[in-house]
Amino acid sequence: MPDAAQLLTSATLSTGEIADVLIAADGTIAGVGSDLDARSGPAVTRVDLSGRVLLAAAVEPHAHLDKAFLAEVVTNPTGDLIGAIDAMRSSRHLLAVDETIERAERAARLMASNGYRAVRTHADVTAEHGLRSIEALTEVRRRVSDLIDVEIVALCGWPVSGMAGADHRALLRAAIDGGADLVGGCPHLEVIDDSGTIEAATDELLQIAVDLGRGVDLHTDETLDPSSNGLDVLAARVMSGFDLPATASHCVSLGQRTVDAQQETAERVAAAGIHVIALPHTNLFLQGRGTAPMPRALTAVDALRRAGVNVAAGADNLQDPFNPVGRACAFETAGLMIMTSHLLPENAWASVSTNSAMALGLDVGDITNAASTGGLGIGAPADLLAVPAGSVREAIAMGPTDRWVWRAGRRRLVET
Known part of the structure; x- marks a missing residue:
C-alpha cells in the first residue's frame, strides 16, 4: 500500500474529461473530480498527469x-x-x-x-x-x-x-x-x-x-x-x-x-x-x-x-x-x-x-457513474495505467511505451 494519500492531477480520463483522481492511503480510489486538488490539503502527495491519459489497468x-x-x-x-x-x-x-x-x-x-x-x-x-x-x-x-x-x-x-x-x-x-x-x-x-x-x-x-x-x-x-x-x-x-x-x-x-x-x-x-x-x-x-x-x-x-x-x-x-x-x-x-x-x-x-x-470477479468498485469517472470505480484498488496521449483513442492507436503503472496505489517499476 502507498505510504500516504496521492492526488493524480490534471489527468485525461477515457471520457475525455480532465480530472483529478484521489488515491487513499489504503491504496483504493477515493475520488474522481475536477475540484479535488483544492480539497485535498498539503499532506497529499501530488503527481502531475498533464498530457497523460489515465485508465483503469x-x-x-x-x-x-x-x-x-x-x-x-x-x-x-x-x-x-x-x-x-x-x-x-x-x-x-x-x-x-x-x-x-x-x-x-x-x-x-x-x-x-x-x-x-x-x-x-x-x-x-x-x-x-x-x-x-x-x-x-x-x-x-x-x-x-x-x-x-x-x-x-x-x-x-x-x-x-x-x-x-x-x-x-x-x-x-x-x-x-x-x-x-x-x-x-x-x-x-x-x-x-x-x-x-x-x-x-x-x-x-x-x-x-x-x-x-x-x-x-x-x-x-x-x-x-x-x-x-x-x-x-x-x-x-x-x-x-x-x-x-x-x-x-x-x-x-x-x-x-x-x-x-x-x-x-x-x-x-x-x-x-x-x-x-x-x-x-x-x-x-x-x-x-x-x-x-x-x-x-x-x-x-x-x-x-x-x-x-x-x-x-x-x-x-x-x-x-x-x-x-x-x-x-x-x-x-x-x-x-x-x-x-x-x-x-x-x-x-x-x-x-x-x-x-x-x-474474473475482481473488485471494480462503484462503477454506477462510470460515464463520469472514465471507468475508475470508487473504492476499487487503484490499479491504474497512465500514458502520454490526448485521448483513449490516441493511446490505443499509438500504444505508447512510456507507461506509468500503479498497483494498489503504489507506482511500480517492473523488470521484464
Whole structure:
C-alpha cells in the first residue's frame, strides 16, 4: 500500500474529461473530480498527469502462459486450429516444467509492465501432458504475485465424457487439487472424432465444477460452423441450476448465424449471467483459411452487448502455434476490438479492463457513474495505467511505451 494519500492531477480520463483522481492511503480510489486538488490539503502527495491519459489497468481474461513464446519451437504448418493442436501434441516431449516456468514468467512480467493488473491463464491438462503446466503456472503465480494476479484454469483435454474420458476427468480433478482455480475444457472438440457430444462434455465439466465448488471458463464453439451450439447448451445448463461463475470464451460460431438467431442466443446468455470473452488475435489467425468470402471469425459482439452480456476481450495466445505474433499489450487487443467489432475507443478499453475484471470477479468498485469517472470505480484498488496521449483513442492507436503503472496505489517499476 502507498505510504500516504496521492492526488493524480490534471489527468485525461477515457471520457475525455480532465480530472483529478484521489488515491487513499489504503491504496483504493477515493475520488474522481475536477475540484479535488483544492480539497485535498498539503499532506497529499501530488503527481502531475498533464498530457497523460489515465485508465483503469488492463485485465487479460484469457491467456495461455504455458504456451507463450513457443512460435520458434513448435510450428503450425497448416495455420489452423487443428494444426496448432496437433503441433502441440507432437511437441509435448520438448516442454519441461522448468522451461515452461521461464517462458510463462517472462510473459507475465511483460504483461505487468504493459499495464495489466491480472491475467487468467488456461493450463493444458491432457493425457499426453499430464500436470506439467499446472506445476509450472502455480510456481509462476507465486513468483509474480506482487506484480500481477494470476488465475489458473485447468484446460481439460478431450474426450471428457463417457468411459473414454475417465482419465481426463481424473486429471482435471487432480489439477484443481494441484492449485488450479477454475474448471476448463473444450466441449466443441468432442464432436471432431465422434468421441462424444457437446451436451455430454458440458455436463461432465459442470458436474466436476459443482463437486469441487469451482467456476468454469469453457472454450466454447471455437469454430465457424454455425450449428455448433455449445453456448446455448451452457446457457441452458446454467439456467437449470448451475449457480457458480460461468464464462464462455471464443463463441465464434455465434458470429456466423443470422441476426435474429444471434439475438435469441445472446438474450439467453444474458439471462444466465454468463461472461463472454472475445479473442480476436487467435480467432482471426486460425479461422476461415481457404474460405471465400473470408469470414470475420469473431463472436457476435454487438448482439451480445445489446442483450446486456458482459463482453470482455483478450489476446489469447502469445507468439505460439495458435498465434505467431502479439505483444502482450492491451492497446493491441483494444485496437482489434475497434477494427473487428466496431467498438468505440472508450468501449474497446472497457472490454480489456473493467469488463475483463468483472469476468474474473475482481473488485471494480462503484462503477454506477462510470460515464463520469472514465471507468475508475470508487473504492476499487487503484490499479491504474497512465500514458502520454490526448485521448483513449490516441493511446490505443499509438500504444505508447512510456507507461506509468500503479498497483494498489503504489507506482511500480517492473523488470521484464
